[in-house]
Amino acid sequence: MLDAIRSIRPLDILDILIVSFIIYRIILLIRGTRAVQMLVGIALIIIIYFLSGKFELQTLHWLLKTFLGSILVVMVILFQTDIRRALTQMGKASFFSNRNVANRDIEEIVRAATYMARRRIGALLVIERGTGLRDYLDTGHRLDARLKAELLVAIFLPASPMHDGGVIIHQGRIHSSGCLLPLSQNPAIDKRYGTRHRAALGLSEETDAIVIVVSEETQEISLVQKGRITAFHDEKALTVALKTQLASRKTPPRLMRWFNTRKNPASHA
Structure with a gap:
């Protein structure tokens, strides 16, 4: 266990943070859309696929295996609207944006x-x-x-x-x-x-x-x-x-407070 921890490089931590951030942004993009229901349906199909293999349901297992073999193409077709929206909005939404109504x-x-x-x-x-x-x-x-x-x-x-x-x-x-x-x-x-x-x-x-x-x-x-x-x-x-x-606002996270301090140093003098 300790050897595994020692083997972690700073680049590995950076890699995990980048992937986590990408997943977080994807969740924000699809939240409140029909894409969530479609993802739940695909997850259910994957679960049924593994269960059919475990219980030796050969026909169902083969059918789902054929379907999942082209899952990337299917997902591009199903989520083409969301993918297009994500690409057009990439870089527009600020990580530190304030969603509260003033x-x-x-x-x-x-x-x-x-x-x-x-x-x-x-x-x-x-x-x-x-x-x-x-x-x-x-x-x-x-x-x-x-x-x-x-x-x-x-x-x-x-x-x-x-x-x-x-x-x-x-x-x-x-x-x-x-x-x-x-x-x-x-x-x-x-x-x-x-x-x-x-x-x-x-x-x-x-x-x-x-x-x-x-x-x-x-x-x-x-x-x-x-x-x-x-x-x-x-x-x-x-x-x-x-x-x-x-209008009620919670205490901003430490990272948000740091960002605001750097952005408006005069207000904290």
Whole structure:
């Protein structure tokens, strides 16, 4: 054991760190997409392959062996969209990027929601959190714009060609509009809720995203999370609820603090 430890070179440690980082980035890229389910299916096929060999199920073993023999080609075909996305995004996403929504962004969201509620403008705002929403981002119109209340209102005006669907806020920016969201199939949903609320519930049941729904009929603002709808009639209460969920920050890791110190040395003088 000690001989094995002594034989480890610094380059071996570097090699392990690089591979670990690549695996970590791949997990971030596929998180929240259909690729996760496909990977689970492939893993299940591999398990069945080994079990069929152990229990001497010759036909099944031969069939799976033939399939797995061309698994690299199959994976390229199945994951071509994710591979293309990964290559185009490589180098764009910062390792130290901050995914939290700032207080000023929350104020812009609340200001837009309350403005639209008073004027009976329906809206569907999605705030991405830990679970990636790339499958839904790709269904809309790419904007990649600064988060401003005026822009959100303009998107959801009835005359706007992008008012249908939801707006997804990704890393503090308006990433896409007109995004198609999954409708909840829960039969216990109150009948007074329409398509927007069902879409918000459907997304919140599948991801950890926070969804804000503005109803043009009731002028009600609803915050949807984890399959639950909470109605707000008070701007301050909505702001507090969003800040509780989004603005609270944990103590940054030591590496992050070191990076920030090197980046802004004057602020720590």
